Amino acid sequence: MVTIQKPSIPKGTRDFGPMEMIKRRYIFDTIKTVFEKYGFLPLETPSMENLSTLLGKYGEEGDKLLFKVLNSGDFLKDLSQKDLEEGNSAAAGVKISEKGLRYDLTVPFARYVVQHQNEIVFPFKRYQVQPVWRADRPQKGRYREFYQCDVDVVGSDSLLNEVELIQIISDVFAAFKVSVTLKLNNRKILYGISESIGHADKMTDITVAIDKLDKIGLENVNAELESKGLDSDAINRLQPILTLQGDNETKLECIKSMISGSETGMKGIEEVETILSVVQALNIPLQPELDLSLARGLNYYTGAIFEVKANDFAIGSISGGGRYDDLTGIFGLKGVSGVGVSFGADRIYDVLTGLNLFPEDTNITTKVLFVNFGGKEQIAALKLLSQVRNAGIAAEIYPESVKMKKQMDYANKRSIPYVVLIGENELISGQATVKEMKKGEQKTIPFEELIDFFA
């Protein structure tokens, strides 16, 4: 027997009660509906992956943030006194744990593509909506278990895939009625910049520094660049990029003249121009904004990169992604290029809440409550209830014939819009009394017309 404890859940995790669930489902369903309209197929991978699949894919920091699952049975058998003295978690960890919880959806997807390469029809358009786990320090808006919504195409270099993802982003946020800005850049351009200021070797440092422009401002970016060993000449030549203004055409012209010497850079320009011209030809409602300071942390991106921000609500990026040329190489399948974006469900939830954009009906569930008067009235109510439900209308009867007030309280707290009363008189007249809870109005509806009334 276990002693009674005050129940709680692990820090950084959440229960999702009915009202949150209904709002979250609205978010996931809206996104999935768009994905499927574009021919993307659903995929699910196991929550646990072999640690050999996960380790080394997210950098040292990431390895530390993996949740490891204890081997079943006697997991101590391989553990030595030395392990204890060293307290070397990493080394000992492998001995007592061979599995870890999924850290993102990208690496399991890459693993899946390689493992199933012979069954998969390429180009493979897949979407995946599943939780991921990270042993991060929990804080506002950061959780240890959260959902990711990823959509990717692998096995095609065509820039039409980038265009399609822009259309998807446009459709998704149009469906949410959220006004957003879509920023577009290209890793090849960033390489071209590094190259043309004579620091191709420092592309990552430069990228990382540029990425912080919004947050820390120009001076600090320059200071960081200097600290990374860029000479003042290089830093000076970088300034026009950092301070670049104007529309996409203007920016492209300026950057062209600057990086014309870099073949890779010019390839990046060409890619951006192609994407923008198709987006324009199709006049997609959401036109991307070229932002040369957009870098995105993750280093596996090799081409286009995207980032989406809400215009009327202050929160980080709510969607983002890009092109990666060698996702599956790490698992032995070379030359499979992919491009994808990810939607941040939790942040989108906060935006829709903050801007009050959830549809009305995301807080109504049951539409009709039949009051329970017991006896033959109860049987009559149960029969009508079955008919209403068979018509596809969500309906309930209060399970006990308790006081009217208690049953009405239930309807109110559950925000059930209609209450049906079938008492003695209603049973005789064959007409139900229907109460509209919001207006407080009462109507008399013949039993046989109830379904049409609620439909």
Next chain:
Amino acid sequence: MVTIQKPSIPKGTRDFGPMEMIKRRYIFDTIKTVFEKYGFLPLETPSMENLSTLLGKYGEEGDKLLFKVLNSGDFLKDLSQKDLEEGNSAAAGVKISEKGLRYDLTVPFARYVVQHQNEIVFPFKRYQVQPVWRADRPQKGRYREFYQCDVDVVGSDSLLNEVELIQIISDVFAAFKVSVTLKLNNRKILYGISESIGHADKMTDITVAIDKLDKIGLENVNAELESKGLDSDAINRLQPILTLQGDNETKLECIKSMISGSETGMKGIEEVETILSVVQALNIPLQPELDLSLARGLNYYTGAIFEVKANDFAIGSISGGGRYDDLTGIFGLKGVSGVGVSFGADRIYDVLTGLNLFPEDTNITTKVLFVNFGGKEQIAALKLLSQVRNAGIAAEIYPESVKMKKQMDYANKRSIPYVVLIGENELISGQATVKEMKKGEQKTIPFEELIDFFA
């Protein structure tokens, strides 16, 4: 850098590719639709629970089968040399792990109800569809990660809840077009039987033995009862129950005469009679069959118990559940009665596959593929594609203007029913060539009529 490995997943876990996903979603959506028609609300709890919440709830065996999650940071600090020598996994386990993966949906639900008792509107009708994890030895049909679909009402003793669950079971399998048998029994009757043969103390042994009647047959059941210390007289008096035949009324009469001395037993009879009479009054298509040999392993059931089997496919029970009077007591909330059933998604999947009952459209996803001819034909195709998608029709364009054959192969392998060709001539005539892949027929459809054609 990590060395290249042949990718694999942990034993007992599964990848769900697109075609499985679409079939599984059909199962989950069908079940959820019924749940919501009856006014049940969705709930999700975290994948990880504190071990203090999980341990001791599933018996010693269950504790062993919990997947434990390694504490982050230096999880060895509290581990002593003694722990190593003893190799005592249980004791050491607690030191290096405070969290475990959800083992079922019932205990987390109980934890949720107690933790949120002040926000919850009772009676609380909730459903939950989430994966659970068990470190069982994997074998055919038994996995280490699998979904459960639970539906429960807590906070109401009314037998109308039992009736409603019977309606739900009836509706769910009618929706699947699967013919099933629903067996009904009541734990109070089983107690009454034990009592009336003078072995109230041995109710569990008797229940467990009776439960095996289908599997091991009458002799072996009797042998087991004897081994548990029942005298031959008691076993003899049990025989009429074990061999009881006939319709529900006959069975009830026989059992009544036998256990009339047991107050609890007669209460159970009364419950069964009430449930059966309402079920009959509503003439629910699926009428339950009273089966006094039905016991169900789990010991927390205290009233009605249910079990569902498919009539035309040999597999274990595909749904089951019952009434439990003290679910939340273990977490300090007394006197909350509940009743619920669980649907076995994996077995239902096997039944629908075996009987070929998945709807046609569960293997079609994208409806239309536009062939990619590049150049201005491509732009024209992209514009029509957007219109088709905006009409809510799932459509794609092949991302590259490669050989016709390759694009047709893609359509075939993806079982896309319609292929649209917009080449030079079509562009001039303003009429698309539409190929129906199944029949191999070709039609000519004016651009402006394409949507109506596919809608």
